[in-house]
Amino acid sequence: MALSPPSAYPHHPSTARAYRCVCGAQVFFRNNACLQCGRALGFDPWLGQVLAIEPAQTPGHWVPADASQAGPDRCYRRCAQLDSPALCNWLVPARPGDPDEPCSCAACRLNRTIPDLGLSENHVPWRQVELARRRLVSQLIGLGLPVEPRSPDGSNGGLAFDTLATQPGQAPVVTGHALGVVTLNLAEADDAHRERIRSELREPYRTLLGHYRHEVGHHYWDRLVRDDACLGDFRALFGDEREDYGTALDRHYREGPAADWRERHISGYAGAHPWEDWAETWAHYLHMRDTLDTAVSFGLAPDQVDVDARQYDQTVLQADPQVDAEGFIAMLNGWTRLTGVLNELSRSMGLPDFYPFVLSDTVVRKLHFVHGRVRPFEHLPG
Numbered sequence: 001m002a003l004s005p006p007s008a009y010p011h012h013p014s015t016a017r018a019y020r021c022v023c024g025a026q027v028f029f030r031n032n033a034c035l036q037c038g039r040a041l042g043f044d045p046w047l048g049q050v051l052a053i054e055p056a057q058t059p060g061h062w063v064p065a066d067a068s069q070a071g072p073d074r075c076y077r078r079c080a081q082l083d084s085p086a087l088c089n090w091l092v093p094a095r096p097g098d099p100d101e102p103c104s105c106a107a108c109r110l111n112r113t114i115p116d117l118g119l120s121e122n123h124v125p126w127r128q129v130e131l132a133r134r135r136l137v138s139q140l141i142g143l144g145l146p147v148e149p150r151s152p153d154g155s156n157g158g159l160a161f162d163t164l165a166t167q168p169g170q171a172p173v174v175t176g177h178a179l180g181v182v183t184l185n186l187a188e189a190d191d192a193h194r195e196r197i198r199s200e201l202r203e204p205y206r207t208l209l210g211h212y213r214h215e216v217g218h219h220y221w222d223r224l225v226r227d228d229a230c231l232g233d234f235r236a237l238f239g240d241e242r243e244d245y246g247t248a249l250d251r252h253y254r255e256g257p258a259a260d261w262r263e264r265h266i267s268g269y270a271g272a273h274p275w276e277d278w279a280e281t282w283a284h285y286l287h288m289r290d291t292l293d294t295a296v297s298f299g300l301a302p303d304q305v306d307v308d309a310r311q312y313d314q315t316v317l318q319a320d321p322q323v324d325a326e327g328f329i330a331m332l333n334g335w336t337r338l339t340g341v342l343n344e345l346s347r348s349m350g351l352p353d354f355y356p357f358v359l360s361d362t363v364v365r366k367l368h369f370v371h372g373r374v375r376p377f378e379h380l381p382g
Contacts, residue, residue: 014289014378015142018297019050022066029138030131032082032089039065042078042091043134045106045141051091060100062091079105085123086130107137109149113162115186122165125189129163132208136216139290144377146223150180159219175211177218184211202268204356210283217282218275224373225278237366238281239274248273264362278370281363285370288335295338302334307344309336316361323372331371332364 019027025036027050032041039052042062052065056075064070075095080102081088090105110133115122140147150158158180164173165186173185187193188208198206225234235241249272257268265271270280295302311333314325339355346354359367 013048013142013293013297014144015139015293016048016297017290017294018299022052022069029135030087030089032087041089042076043089043138044070044074044076044091045138046093048138048142050089053091058094058098058100061094061098077103079103079108081105081108081130085117085126087127088130088134090134106141106147107134110137110147110159110161111163112150112160112181113164115163115165122186125186126163128189129184129186129208133161133212135209135290136212136286139286139293140216142293143289143374145220145374146377154179154181157223159216175215177215180219180222182212182215182219184208184215204267210287213283213286214279217279220282220373221275221278230369230373233369234278235274237362237369238277241274243273245273245275249276262358263360266357266359266363266366277366281366282370284357285367285374288331288367292331292334292338300338302338305337305341307337307340309333309340311336312364316364317368318365323375325368327375328368328371332359332367 017029019029021027021034021037021039021041023034023037023039025034027034027041029043029050031050033039034041034052040054040062041050042053043050047070049069051069053062053076054065055061056063058075060077062076062078064074067074075093076091077094077098079088079090079092081104086108088105088108090107092103092105115126117123117126137147146157148156148158150156150160160181162181162183163186164183166172172187173183175185175188176183188211194206197203225231252269252272257265257271261268261271265277265280266284267280270277292302312329314329317325317329336359342354346352
């Protein structure tokens with residue numbers, strides 16, 4: 001395959017990750033107060049910004065400390081989970097006549113079941129779970145993807161989250177997805193537990209955010225692929241999802257991944273079934289986009305990184321380039337350059353590679369298929 005010269009990376013962050021208080025101090029996604037000036041902070045997911053806020057005339061309402069950041073008519077309430085162990089700093093749009101009563105933000109409204117917070121041992125893991133989940137939801141909103149709470153009967157195609165702790169004498173909670181409900185085992189917030197499972201399954205990494213990105217991938221397959229005209233293209237790339245799912249998983253756990261899985265899949269588990277291949281590829285795409293968004297937000301332009309990395313051109317996409325081939329290839333080339341440097345930084349610390357993956361041409365085409373499903377939802381500049 002021909003190598004193309006490095007091209008300028010045109011990506012504008014879908015989800016900004018660098019924020020500043022009105023006092024000029026650097027603040028971060030999880031902050032609810034500025035450590036330098038003490039101002040209250042809140043995250044507006046629709047603007048994608050952490051804002052300094054101050055009390056409005058209406059009790060319980062807040063307005064931006066700098067109206068130029070959000071507009072002069074912006075008014076908020078703070079999420080009711082701000083004072084819970086979740087420490088949610090998200091903002092809820094408000095109008096002057098709204099009652100002063102607790103309300104949940106766009107992320108917390110997606111929670112269907114939460115751990116027993118009457119048990120103090122659940123507080124720290126719940127806080128870690130919620131931080132990862134809010135980062136996921138902020139990215140989904142930033143990408144313009146449909147994010148709405150699931151109706152009780154699931155008829156609206158919405159999303160819900162159950163976070164469950166395994167009870168004594170009962171089978172462990174299984175992390176997974178079914179009919180728009182993502183279930184997470186609270187034990188995944190324990191580093192030792194997660195590392196033990198990662199080692200047993202020979203995974204390159206295992207994170208709370210990775211779990212969430214994978215499981216919502218199943219949800220968006222139902223939303224964006226299952227009933228769409230692209231289903232035939234999906235089957236040509238990923239395989240026929242009508243293969244019996246339970247039988248396929250049993251075979252995977254009994255025999256392990258195929259010897260040549262790296263040529264066709266982003267992970268060994270992705271080879272278990274086309275649904276898992278999609279979910280693993282979807283999660284990887286979200287990893288790429290959020291990491292690139294973060295780099296660009298902090299002024300690290302991937303096209304200016306001086307590293308000898310493989311550079312792709314559109315021939316890797318073969319005859320049907322689908323959607324936004326040029327933008328996707330620029331993103332992919334920015335990614336290979338950025339991760340080349342990040343790997344060297346990790347090695348300088350004596351740590352494993354930040355990005356222990358090699359993207360085969362087949363995997364690149366699968367990532368581009370995901371890009372083609374996401375791209376129409378994005379709020380394009382101009």
